[in-house]
Amino acid sequence: MERFNIMWTGGLDSTYTMIVYSRYDIEIQPYYLRNGRKSEKYELAAMDAIRELLLKHPETKAKILPLIVIRPDEIPDDEVVTNAFRGIKKKADMGSQYEWIARYVRNHDIKGLFYSPVKPICDASKLRKCLEDNGGVLTKTNCTGRTYYVIDMDNATEDLKVLFGDFNMSETFDLTKSEEEKILRDMGYGDIVEKTWFCHTPVLGHPCGYCHPCETTVESGQEWRFTKAQLKRYAQHKAGVPEWKVRLGSYIDVLLHRN
Ligand SMILES: [Zn+2]
Numbered sequence: 001m002e003r004f005n006i007m008w009t010g011g012l013d014s015t016y017t018m019i020v021y022s023r024y025d026i027e028i029q030p031y032y033l034r035n036g037r038k039s040e041k042y043e044l045a046a047m048d049a050i051r052e053l054l055l056k057h058p059e060t061k062a063k064i065l066p067l068i069v070i071r072p073d074e075i076p077d078d079e080v081v082t083n084a085f086r087g088i089k090k091k092a093d094m095g096s097q098y099e100w101i102a103r104y105v106r107n108h109d110i111k112g113l114f115y116s117p118v119k120p121i122c123d124a125s126k127l128r129k130c131l132e133d134n135g136g137v138l139t140k141t142n143c144t145g146r147t148y149y150v151i152d153m154d155n156a157t158e159d160l161k162v163l164f165g166d167f168n169m170s171e172t173f174d175l176t177k178s179e180e181e182k183i184l185r186d187m188g189y190g191d192i193v194e195k196t197w198f199c200h201t202p203v204l205g206h207p208c209g210y211c212h213p214c215e216t217t218v219e220s221g222q223e224w225r226f227t228k229a230q231l232k233r234y235a236q237h238k239a240g241v242p243e244w245k246v247r248l249g250s251y252i253d254v255l256l257h258r259n
Helices: 012-022 040-056 079-091 097-108 126-133 158-164 177-186 190-195 212-219 228-238 243-255
Strands: 003-007 027-033 068-070 113-115 137-141 147-151 167-169
Touching: 003 012, 012 027, 012 040, 012 177, 012 190, 027 040, 027 097, 040 190, 068 097, 079 097, 079 126, 079 158, 097 158, 126 158, 147 158, 177 190, 212 228, 228 243
Parallel strands: 003 027, 003 113, 027 068, 113 167
Antiparallel strands: 137 147, 147 167
């Protein structure tokens, strides 16, 4: 049975990848990066709930293996990856998670781990810009017949090959968040869409409304995920109100049960 390795966060994009591959007779190995983010307990709870729903779904054929948690402090050093990351960072801003995960897959000899970067609707994605600036991607089709994307190894810079050469980009690469949502709802996974987690800095278990993932969620047309009070905090943050003030307001909203 073919094994598909998927980075999973409990968010909509990586859950989209989990869902579409759950419909094939394959083995899915999900991986999760745990590095102390405020949102982790909500992401882990979302993944547990989603796994349960997926296991009950009539179209699920894949065997979904237990989540493997990657902790950055347990990944051995790898100078080759670290130097490549530094090289990329000189040209483009990029989160440390890509360096940690690239070191992890080299150390564990994992091939074709799926990232699920979504197609941005307006502001540029750092990852997409980095891939384009360093050689671009190629479109491929795998044994399930689904499209995925890989680094163009003939044209990529050496740094990009080291950092992303062992990875696949899911078909989410060419889908916006609202397209992902529509496809999943049309396929009968609306309950799972609603269980996905997106906020990086939740306030007492509720989406803050103003962190970057909340912002992109609002702006991609998923206002249904927020209460009126949270959308007000989003608007305040956009209007330049200092973050501490917006956050304090969010706490008060939650404590007073404002919706
Ligand atoms: Zn948030």
